[in-house]
Amino acid sequence: MQKIIKIFLVLLLFTSYSFAQIKIHKTISIDDGLVDNAVSCIHQDSKGFIWFGTYDGLSRWDGNNFVNYNTSSGLPHVAIFDIVEAEDSTIYFAIFGGGVLVYKDGIIDTINTDDGLNSNFTTELLLQKDGSLLIAVKGKLYSYKNGIISRWGEEYNFPKIIQITGMIETNDNTLYLATSNAGLIKIKNNVVKIIDTNNGLVDNKVLDIKLQNDNTLLIGTQNGISKLRNDKVTTLKNNGKPLDEYVYNIFCSKNGNTYYATTSGVILENKNGIAYLKELNGLKYISVMSILEDQNGTIYFGTDGGGVSIYYPEKFETYTNKYISPSTFVSSVYQDRSGMYYFATDNGVVIDDGKSVRTLTTKNGLSGDEIKYFFETSDNKIYISTYLHHLSYYKNNIVTKSPNIIWRNPNNAKSIAENRTGDIIVGTRYGAYILKDKKVSLLRKRDGLANDYVNSLLVTNDSSIIYGSHGSGLTIYKNGEYRYLTTEDGLSNGIINILYQKTDGAIWIGTDNGGVNIWKDNTIDTIDVAMGLTSNRIHDITEDDNGKMYISTPNGVNIIEHYADEIFIRTLTKDDGLVANNCTLNGTFKDKDGIFWIGTGNGVSKYNPSKDKVISTPPKIYVTGVEIFNEKYPIKKLKSEKELDHNQNYIKFIYTGINLSAPKKILFKYRLVGIDKDWVETKRDWAQYTNLDAGEYSFEVKARNEWNFWSKEAILNFTIKPIWWKTWWFRVVAVSIFLFGMYFTVSRRISKLEKERKAEEGFSKRLLQSEEKERERIASGLHDSLGQNLLVIKNRALLGLKSKKVEAPIEQLSEISDAATLAIDEVRQIAYNLHPYQLNRLGLTKAIKSKITNIKESTAIIFEEKIDSIDGLFNKEEEIHIYRIFQEITNNVVKHSEATEVVVRITKLENNIIVNIKDNGKGFNKNLVNNKKEVGGFGFQNINKRVSLLNGTIRIHSKYGTEINIEIPITRNTD
Helix, strand or coil, rough: CCCHHHHHHHHHHHHHCCCCCCCCEEEEEEEEHHCEEEEEEECCCCCCEEEEEEEEEEEEEEECCEEEEEEHHCCCCEEEEEEEECCCCCCEEEECCEEEEECCCCEEEEEHHHHHCCCEEEEEEECCCCCCCCEEEEEEEEEEECEEEEEECCCCCCCCCCCCEEEECCCCEEEEEECCCCCCCEEEEEEEEEEEEEHHCCCCCEEEECCCCCCEEEEEEEEEEEEECCEEECCCCCEEEECCCEEEEECCHHHHHHEEECEEEEEEEEECCCEEHHHHHHCCCCCCEEEEECCHHHEEEEEEECEEECCCCCCCCEEEECCCCCCEEEEEEEECCCCCCCEECEEEEEEECHHHHCEEEECCCCCCCCEEEECCCCCCEEEEECCCCCCCCECCEEEEEECCCCCCCCCCCCCEEECCCCCCEEECCCEEEEEEEEEEECCCCHHCCCCEEEEEEEEEECEEEEEECCCCCCEEECCCCCEEECCCCCCCCCCCEEECCCCCCEEEEEECCCEEEEEEEEEEEEECCCCCCCCCCCCEEECCCCCCCCEEEEEEEEEEECCEEEEEEEEHHHHHHHCCCCCCEEEEEECCCEEEEEEEECCCEEEEEEHHHCCCCEEEEEEEEEEEEEEECHHHHHHHHEECCCCCCCCEEEEEEHHHHHHHEEEEEEECCCCCCCEEEEEEEEEEECCCCCCEEEEEEEEEECCCCCCCCEEEEEEECCCHHHHHHHHHHHHHHHHHHHHHHHHHHHHHHHHHHHHHHHHHHHHHHHHHHHHHHHHEEEEEEEEHHHEEHHHHHHHHHCCCCCCCHHHHHHHHHHHHHHHHHHHHHHCCCCCCCHHCCCCCHHHHHHHHHHHHHHHCCCEEECCCCCCCCHHHHHHHHHHHHHHHHHHHHHHCCCCCEEEEEEECCCCCCEEEEEECCCCCCCCHHHHHCCCHHHHHHHHHHHHHHHEEEEEEEEHHHHHHEEEEEECCCCC
C-alpha cells in the first residue's frame, strides 16, 4: 500500500511539473484572408508562393497577402484534395467534384469528364518520371500527357478499390498506391503485390504514404502508422505501444524529423523518440490534415477548422509552468551556477530546478512579492531585489533579508554588482550602498557620484566601477579617482538603464531614450532607431557566443551583427515567435546552453540562436500588377506589347517579394530608369509615378530578407508613345512643311526685297531727277528771271552812260531800281524754296503759318487753322522735316485736290504732336498714289520717309475729301 502511495505521489509530482511548452506561435486563418479554415493540402510552387487547398476554395499566399479562388473566379468546384507542380511550372489541382484544375501563368483550364475521365471526383495526383500526370478518380487511374487522357493500369488485376488516397513512384520505378479499403498496392516490373493487414499492416484503410530518405515507406492509416522497408512491415510505437491515431498526412522534413498529421494533433518523430504538438503547444486546432515545409525550413500545419499553424522548429518556445503563463509579467530571468532558473514575477520568485517548480514569497521571508532583479555573488548568494522593499538573498534554500542595509526612504535595488575584492555594490535612487565585511557605507553625489540616483552598475575588466545615473550620464571610479561621461561628451541620453562590457572591451551603454552608446578608445558611437533599432529605450544588453549583441527593448529584441564595417540589425518580435514585444528591464538572460531567456510583460520566451539558421536565399521578387490612373491594367498586355499611349502616364507598379520566414521584415528598393537617379528604399509593395513624358523606361525592383540578402532586380520594360504630333512621322511631315514654308517665306522675302530694292532705285532715280529738275528750275529762274533783270539793269546803265540827254540818267536809274527790286524778289523766292528762312527767323510755328498765308494770298482756297506753338520741341533737322511734310501736303492740296476749304490743326500733347490736315476736295485712290509711277506718288513717298525719320505714324483717309493725320513724338530738344 505504501508503495502504491509513493508511486501516486511521484506521478502527481511529475504531472504537476509536466507543462506543455508553447512551440507554435503563429496562425493564419480566414481572419487574415485565408479562403477557408479547413486546409486539406499545402504546396509551395517554384516561384515561392504557398497554395492552400481547402474544402471551400483555393488560396495563394506570398507571406503578406492572399489571392483567393473559388467558383466565381474559375474553379469548377471548391473542395481541393491534392496539388502537384510540373517542371514547366504548370500546377495541377485535384478537385473533388471538379476534375483537375490546370493553372499556368494565371491561366486556368480543366481536365474532366468532357476530356475522358469517368468521374470528376478526383482524389490524388502524381507526376511520373516520364512526364505524365497520373490521376486517381473513384478507384480508377488515368494518365494525362500532351493533352491526351488514357486509362492506366487496366491490365493489372487490382482489387476493388473505393478510393485511391496516395501515390508514390520510387527511384527504381516502383509504384505504390494507398487505398481506402485494400491496404497498399505495390507495382514493380508489371507485378502487383497487395500489402495489407495480412502482411502486418496496422489497418487496411490507408490515408497517406511518404518515402523517407533511407527508402523506408511510411504508411499512415486510420489506426496508426506502419513502416515498410525491404518488404517488411513494422509498426511505429511509443513507450512500447502502437500509436492508435487517425493519420491524415505524413511529411519528412529536411532535418530528418518526421511529422504525422492526425486527428489528435501532430506527432513528431526524430532520433530522440516521439513527441506531440497539441493545442497546449500552440496548435490552433487539434485535428491536422496537411503539412508542408517551405524553402526556409518553416513548417505549416493545415488544420481541419483552425486555419494554418506556423512552426519554427526549435527556434522559439514559450516557457510555462503552473506559476508562469503567457499573461505573467516576468521582470527578470536568471540561471545560477548550479543550473537552477529563477523568474522574477509580481507574485514572488519562481524557481525551476529541472525536477520541480516552486515559489518564494513573503511567506518564505522575502520583504516583498513584486520581484525586479537577481544577482549572484561569488559566494553563491542570489540577491533578490523587490520593489520598494529591503534587499534579500537566497542561499541553501533559505531567504535572508540583508539586515545591514537600512533604506533611507522606500527604496529598492535598481542594480547590483560585485567588485574584485568581493564588496557588494547596490545602486538605488538615493545613492550606492557598499557592503564590505558586514559593514555598509553610502556613496552619494557629495562623495563623487554624478547623481544620487544610481540606475545601473558595471565592474569592468580593469576593475573600474561604472555608475550609470538617472539623468547625469556615467561616473567612472578607478584607483580612488572619479571621472565623468555625460551628454556633453557624446552620450545620446543621460538616463542609463543598462551597462555591459563586450568581449572586445567596449562598454555598451543602454540609455532610456537615446538608443545604445558604444564607448571604446575614448570615442562614442550611437546605434538608434534611425539605424534600425525597434526602440530607443534599452531594457537589456546581452552577448552570445559568436559576439552578436542582443538589445532588448519595449518593442522586441534587436540582434546587432557586424558584417565587415557595416552594422546590420535583425529583430525578434512577436511575429517571429516571441511571446510578446514588451521586453522587461534586466529581463534577458543567456543560459549555459546558449539559450536566451527573454522576460516580457506577457510571459517568458526561450530563443535558440543555433536553430535560427541564416537564410542566404534572398526573397523572390515579382512585378505582379500595374494600375493606370488608379485602374487595373493587364500586366500581361504590358509585358507583351511593352507600349502605353501618351495619356497613360500616371502609373502605379505593384510588386511582391516572397519572404515567408519573415514577411513583414522584407525591404524593397526600386527605381524607374530615366527618372530616378538612385534606388528608392521602402517597405511599401508599390511605387507610383505621375506625368511621365514620352520615352523608353525600365522599372526595376529588388527585395531584401531579414538577413540582409538582396535579390536580383525584377525588370519591367515599357515605352510611353508620344502624342501624335510628337511622333517621328509627324516630325518628318512638320519638318517638310517647315522647310517648304521657309523656302516660300524666303522666296517671298527675297522677291519683296527685290521689289523694294527696285523701288528704292526708282525712288533714288526720281530723287535725282527731282534734284535735277530743281537745279533746272533754279537755273531757269536765275537765267530767265534774275538773269534777264540783271541784263536789263546792265543795259539801262549803258544807255544812261551813252545818252546825251540831261534827263536820261535819271530815267535809266529809275528803271534800274525797278529791275533790281524784281531781281531781289526772284533771289528771295529761290532761297525760300531751298530753305525757308522763316524757320530761323520766326520759328517752326510761324513758318507754317506763313506758308498758309502765302497760299491764301495766291489762291481762292479758304483755310481754317488752329495751330499750337511747337517751337523748341524738336532739333533743327527735325523742324525741317516737319516743315517739308507740311509744305508737301499743302502743295498737293493746291495742285491736285480741287478743294475750296482746308482745315489745319496742329495740337501739342504731353509726349507728341498731332498734325491734322483735312480738305473737301475730290480725294484720291491711295493704291494708285502708293504706286510710285503715278502722279503724286513720289511726294507721298517723300512724306512717308520723313515721318519714318521722325519715328512718327501717318494715317490717310480719302474718299469724300482727304484727311491726313500724323503723330510725331516730341524729342524735348534743348538746342
